[in-house]
Amino acid sequence: MxxxxxxxxxxxxxxxxxxxxxxxxxxxxxxxxxxxxxxxxxxxxxxxxxxxxxxxxxxxxxxxxxxxxxxxxxxxxxxxxxxxxxxxxxxxxxxxxxxxxxxxxxxxxxxxxxxxxxxxxxETWKGNEFIALASDVSFDYPVGGFYSGYYAMMVTRHMKEFGTTVEQLAHVSVKNYMNAVYNPYAQKHQRLTVQDVRNSPMVAWPLTRLDICVMxxxxxxxxxxxxxxxxxxxxxxxxxxxxxKVSGIGKGTDAMRMADRPHDDYDKFMKSYALPHEVGSKETQAYYKKLWAKGFRYPGVHSFRAGRMASKQAYKNAGIADPLTEISFVELHDAYTSSEIQTYEDMGLCRYGEGGAFATSGKAFMPGVKYGLKLKEKPICPVNPSGGLIACGHPVGATGLMQGVFALWQLQGMIKKHFKDETLQIKNAKRGAIHSHAGTGTYVTVSILEKEA
Amino acid sequence: MPKKNTNTKREENLEGTILFNVPFPKKLDKQSLAALKEMTPIVKRQPYHVEYLHSYGQDSPWFAGLANRVLLGNRDPKTGYTYPTPRGSDMYTGAETEWVQLPNEGTVHAFTVCHFGSEEFLPETPFVLALIEFEGANTLFLTRLVGVDPHEASLDWIGMKVQARYLRNSKFKPTDVYFVSADAGDE
Structure with missing residues (x-):
């Protein structure tokens, strides 16, 4: 190569x-x-x-x-x-x-x-039907094929397993919409509060319209x-x-039917799916042992094994040991606020189960953008500085390439030139990750872009 | 807790008027040809209907089972790994799976209430989708959960004991079986 x-x-x-x-x-x-x-x-x-x-x-x-x-x-x-x-x-x-x-x-x-x-x-609901045809038409689609419904089932499981809350989900929407205010390419420009997200019409409990990207x-x-x-x-x-430079790529897959995904034990997880920085930490091992003791199984329907495999490969190829501190920003596939939280975990920005708390911590927010939220921590690795799918829109075949373009402009330091505003320019951005995701987590790609010194 | 739905927008549909003529310059000269660039686009309705002959292939006995009030699953003959959703070949051994009868009772693993849906299912909203766990099965089964109040969704539904019910007049769809709370009693 x-x-x-x-x-x-x-x-x-x-x-x-x-x-x-x-x-x-x-x-x-x-x-x-x-x-x-x-x-x-x-x-x-x-x-x-x-x-x-x-x-x-x-x-x-x-x-x-x-x-x-x-x-x-x-x-x-x-x-x-x-x-x-x-x-x-x-x-x-x-x-x-x-x-x-x-x-x-x-x-x-x-x-x-x-x-x-x-x-x-x-029409929108016919469009939802077309998208739902990307689920098994013998066993999934006829039951009530609806992607927001599929993702909402993952959410209820994530909430049950880890105590994730709808307010944590809403933080993702507030962040991505607020970032997009400064991105002229975004389809939606609106400043939201957590309450706005929760008050918007319920689509598939507990996901509201503002938890979901648009067509x-x-x-x-x-x-x-x-x-x-x-x-x-x-x-x-x-x-x-x-x-x-594109310094690493990775791709993973998982079963079309969410129901068919395995529920693996701790040893299998550590051997096949844990990231090197997780394997290398006694504290993380103890944390995961505790999760498994409580009944957690991997990946189940709350986690994306494909996203983890894609991240693992891409990090290995790009020589990334600790993604949170070694990646300057991530453009990830936030078709749902919940899938952004699930993806934090898959990409190793936090541990499995910590995605909800990570979403409200401030670590994934942009410095220099006022969100109207009380965030405890400083930004470390902004996620979806562009506004993501939630605010930019999701014209499916274009989306993963859009992420590539926005990541490139970040790394070239050219956000001001293209956005006519420099609010979203991450200072000294050295390395960005783009993450593209299909189905209920069936195909996932992660690619790493790096500015050459 | 989320407030009630407040939809302030009329849903669009594709009903419209049949049009046989559109405005166009009466005389074509340099100016009017250039002005064509300023025209708004013509958008027309384009229906598309198609019927398929869909074979369930090796999974067919599963649907025949539902028609006879039996829930089948597939099992790897050696490892015993059991799939409640039919699968002719085991993912881990590559062996051809065998048919087994699943219990009529299970537990809710995850769920949602769909207040909107794909066009085909919109008239049925709100409906409840659930993934069911079965004793002795390694994976889950997607189904409709019936008899719970869709406006009182609660995480407490996870872990609920449920039992299978069957349509009397089979449609040969996975919805020929659905689940209700185990407390719902007999049909």
């Missing part, structure tokens, strides 16, 4: 609906932005780019098969190599990693990953390159591109 650099990115404005343009034209907004940002024009870039990977989740939403090739020809990328990837909510994250592989393997020097989703072409139309594009690719791009533009 050779080093892969994240070079540039673009994001279309995420909106409830984009009837003004077809999906190809929305992708082109993001694509053109990414090209412009490295100082090239369309033809210069077309000459250099070796190929693409396309990302979109559902053929149902657009009622269009082979949408990927329609984007490929619209972007003028034919006859260069390209293919579509699909993996539910993690499609964008998988696409990012597939593009990484094209470059890391030596197959391409410059690869563009682009993704989109147009979810507005059907969106949108697109994103990321350009990845090898060292040779960087040289070609810089030669064409005459400008130096800041070096942000």
């Amino acid at each position: 050779r080093p892969v650099y994240c070079v540039s990115g673009g994001v279309s404005k995420f909106a409830k609906a984009r009837p003004d343009k077809t999906f190809q034209a929305v992708i082109k907004e993001a694509y053109d932005y990414a090209i412009r940002d490295i100082g090239l024009d369309f033809q210069q870039f077309t000459e250099i780019v070796d190929g693409s990977v396309a990302s979109y989740f559902s053929d149902h939403f657009s009622r269009q098969l082979m949408a990927g090739i329609m984007a490929q020809d619209y972007l003028g990328l034919c006859p260069k190599p390209g293919h579509r990837v699909e993996g539910g909510g993690a499609t964008g994250g998988i696409c990012f990693q597939e593009a990484w592989k094209q470059v890391a393997s030596g197959y391409m020097d410059v690869c563009v990953a682009y993704g989109f989703e147009t979810m507005s072409h059907v 969106s139309d949108g697109a994103a594009a990321v350009i990845l390159a090898s060292e040779d690719g960087l040289a070609k791009l810089e030669k064409a533009s005459g400008k130096r591109i800041p070096r942000v």
Whole structure:
């Protein structure tokens, strides 16, 4: 494998609906932005780019098969190599990693990953039905297929196991919405209180509408390159591109049916799933022994084994020993406030069972943003500084790539340029993690981006 | 505790008017062609209906079981690892699983009350989804929990003893079986 650099990115404005343009034209907004940002024009870039990977989740939403090739020809990328990837909510994250592989393997020097989703072409509840078809249509969907319902079951188990509260969940919503106030790309701009989140209409107990991300139309594009690719791009533009390396990727999976997930014992957890910093700590071992003694089993339906495996692999590849202190920020897949809390645990930002307390501690908040909350601790590793899926929106195939773009801009120190506001710029951001998540935790990717000294 | 739902928005639907003509410039010149860029988009209704022949394949006996008021599960013949939701092959040994009868009673492991849902299930809201544990089974089973008050959701429901009930007229869907509190008595 050779080093892969994240070079540039673009994001279309995420909106409830984009009837003004077809999906190809929305992708082109993001694509053109990414090209412009490295100082090239369309033809210069077309000459250099070796190929693409396309990302979109559902053929149902657009009622269009082979949408990927329609984007490929619209972007003028034919006859260069390209293919579509699909993996539910993690499609964008998988696409990012597939593009990484094209470059890391030596197959391409410059690869563009682009993704989109147009979810507005059907009514919201029909859209929920399409999404629910991403659950077993023999045994899950017919029982009352509804992703918010599936996640709410995880929540009730998490609350029962660990004492997690709905107010802790609401802190995530307040944080992500407040961050997004400073992100012009976000679909939603509103300042909320914990009470606002709890007072909003109940969707699937105990998750309210403000605990849940919205459906969106949108697109994103990321350009990845090898060292040779960087040289070609810089030669064409005459400008130096800041070096942000993709220093590690990881991916995990779990059973489609939540009901089929194992309930493993302490020894199996420590052997197969614990992170090195957990294995190495006597105190953490004692903490987990106590959890198991109380009846905790792993992963059950409260934890995402796929997210843990993705994190474990990515950390190993990037040489991360203590994620909380060694990662400057995380853009993670907060389709639900609860899944952000579950993901804190999977990613090892805190231990399993501590996600609720972590959410209210302040450690995952942004310095310099006023949340109207009493937070005991200072920010250590801001999570979803962009506003995440909850506030930015979740046009599925674009989401994981959007995270890549926002992470890149953070590491380039260019938030002010792109957001026209520097509130969300994390000072001295050195290393960021992006986390993309599908289904009820079926496919999860974690990729690490790092600023080169 | 959460307050009652206060939905202040009318739900949208796709009902509309059939349109046979739209405004367009009467004369096409340079100016009016350029003005086409300023047009709002045409958005039309596009229905799509399809019927599938869905085979339950090797899982079929499970549905036949429900039609006969029997809850089946699959078990690895050697390890005894038991799945309440059918699975023809064991995840850990790769062995073909065998059929076993599951107990009619179980325990609520997790649940939710759906106040909204996918379009197909919207008319049934609020309904309760639950994951059930069975004595002797290693994994869970997704079902509807019936007979609890959806407006009084409580974490105390977790751990509740429940019993299986069956539809008399089978639909050959997993909802041919559902669960009620074990205290609900006989049908």
